Amino acid sequence: MEASGNLAGILMPLVARDDSIAARLSRACYLHGLRFWQGPGRDAGARLATCGVMQFARTGEQEASMRRTVAELGLPGEFIRYLDRDGAQARLGYPAPAGGWLFGQGGWANPPSLCHAALALAGGRVSTSFGTPVAGIERVAGTWRVLGDDGRCIGEAPVLVLANGADAVRLPQAAPLPIKRVRGQVTLVPEGRLPPLSAALCREGYAAPAVDGLHAVGASYDFDDDGTPRPACDLANMQRLDGLLPALNLDPAGFASRVGFRPVAPDRLPIAGALPDWSCLPDATSARLGDLPRQAGLYGLLGYASRGLVWAQLLAEALASELEGDPMPLESELLEAVDPGRFALRAIRKGRG
Numbered sequence: 001m002e003a004s005g006n007l008a009g010i011l012m013p014l015v016a017r018d019d020s021i022a023a024r025l026s027r028a029c030y031l032h033g034l035r036f037w038q039g040p041g042r043d044a045g046a047r048l049a050t051c052g053v054m055q056f057a058r059t060g061e062q063e064a065s066m067r068r069t070v071a072e073l074g075l076p077g078e079f080i081r082y083l084d085r086d087g088a089q090a091r092l093g094y095p096a097p098a099g100g101w102l103f104g105q106g107g108w109a110n111p112p113s114l115c116h117a118a119l120a121l122a123g124g125r126v127s128t129s130f131g132t133p134v135a136g137i138e139r140v141a142g143t144w145r146v147l148g149d150d151g152r153c154i155g156e157a158p159v160l161v162l163a164n165g166a167d168a169v170r171l172p173q174a175a176p177l178p179i180k181r182v183r184g185q186v187t188l189v190p191e192g193r194l195p196p197l198s199a200a201l202c203r204e205g206y207a208a209p210a211v212d213g214l215h216a217v218g219a220s221y222d223f224d225d226d227g228t229p230r231p232a233c234d235l236a237n238m239q240r241l242d243g244l245l246p247a248l249n250l251d252p253a254g255f256a257s258r259v260g261f262r263p264v265a266p267d268r269l270p271i272a273g274a275l276p277d278w279s280c281l282p283d284a285t286s287a288r289l290g291d292l293p294r295q296a297g298l299y300g301l302l303g304y305a306s307r308g309l310v311w312a313q314l315l316a317e318a319l320a321s322e323l324e325g326d327p328m329p330l331e332s333e334l335l336e337a338v339d340p341g342r343f344a345l346r347a348i349r350k351g352r353g
């Protein structure tokens with residue numbers, strides 16, 4: 001019902017010339033996610049298409065840098081290819097605005113259907129309690145209790161995983177996490193008003209192939225809390241669209257739109273793992289992640305920002321592996337990069353700010 005309620009989201013990795021931590025993490029998560037999408041997810045009813053994603057360069061300089069990046073990284077062609085403008089035009093079937101990267105395995109998905117598919121696969125091992133607002137959580141005698149608006153216990157378990165997006169920081173146990181809500185508005189353009197899209201397109205914004213007769217075109221990036229769609233954001237989305245397709249100059253009046261809030265950490269990396277015990281952090285600025293006390297049984301899968309479709313599967317798998325004592329599916333440098341404790345270490349080094 002929140003950010004994940006969007007009609008269509010794009011699945012594509014982040015690529016950087018220095019193959020940064022964010023790029024390596026996104027590559028691992030993207031490839032793992034694809035396996036779920038194309039296998040059990042699709043079989044269980046997830047609505048998606050791995051039709052490819054074309055990311056156009058914004059400038060001539062960026063075009064050159066994108067070409068060099070592909071040549072230098074030497075990644076397989078099915079993962080990423082550089083297409084010049086003519087190549088992009090041949091792949092897409094209409095005049096391309098620039099050259100750029102083609103992620104041939106990427107595509108779009110309808111996020112609610114991915115959630116339904118994951119629940120269907122879990123079957124009777126998961127019970128749900130939707131539409132039940134959580135007002136607080138408390139730990140009593142080794143058990144986490146989840147409390148409703150009236151203070152009654154809605155559920156209890158020895159392990160609690162917070163996956164409540166931008167709202168996590170309303171709970172005192174997670175409040176020190178520096179997660180910001182970043183507003184995003186998507187405009188839904190009726191099918192037929194764009195050329196048929198054989199791939200998802202991105203540049204300053206994105207456009208997805210039609211789902212249920214609508215193209216999701218987005219998205220604004222605003223720093224306010226207004227949940228109501230604004231005409232100015234629809235107009236800005238149409239300008240983003242003009243950067244992707246030969247000038248359409250669409251008037252968005254009458255188009256539907258949807259607002260969501262991205263849960264964003266300052267380093268734009270997701271937050272996955274055991275939450276620190278903020279009340280007894282060590283003083284030593286030399287403290288490392290392993291030195292941090294943790295809140296027993298309390299974990300987070302948070303801060304998915306603009307790439308929830310990329311992060312979701314592998315980070316959940318990594319957390320499950322941690323809980324079960326299984327081998328971790330990610331290398332330690334990447335696990336450390338997403339550890340919620342990184343913010344506690346930063347606070348310690350800054351004298352707790």
Ligand SMILES: Cc1cc2nc3c(=O)[nH]c(=O)nc-3n(C[C@H](O)[C@H](O)[C@H](O)COP(=O)(O)OP(=O)(O)OC[C@H]3O[C@@H](n4cnc5c(N)ncnc54)[C@H](O)[C@@H]3O)c2cc1C
Nearest residue numbers: 002003004009010134164165167184260304306307308309
């Ligand atoms: C406009 C826009 C476009 C986007 N496009 C893309 C894209 O193309 N590709 C991509 O990968 N990602 C995209 N994203 C990002 C993606 O949507 C998010 O990363 C993802 O949805 C985050 O998932 P989440 O489960 O952490 O949070 P959410 O989807 O926000 O879910 C949080 C859940 O917690 C529940 N909750 C919160 N507080 C409470 C409470 N007190 N009691 C009970 N329940 C509570 C909510 O009801 C909700 O179900 C986009 C986001 C936006 C806003």
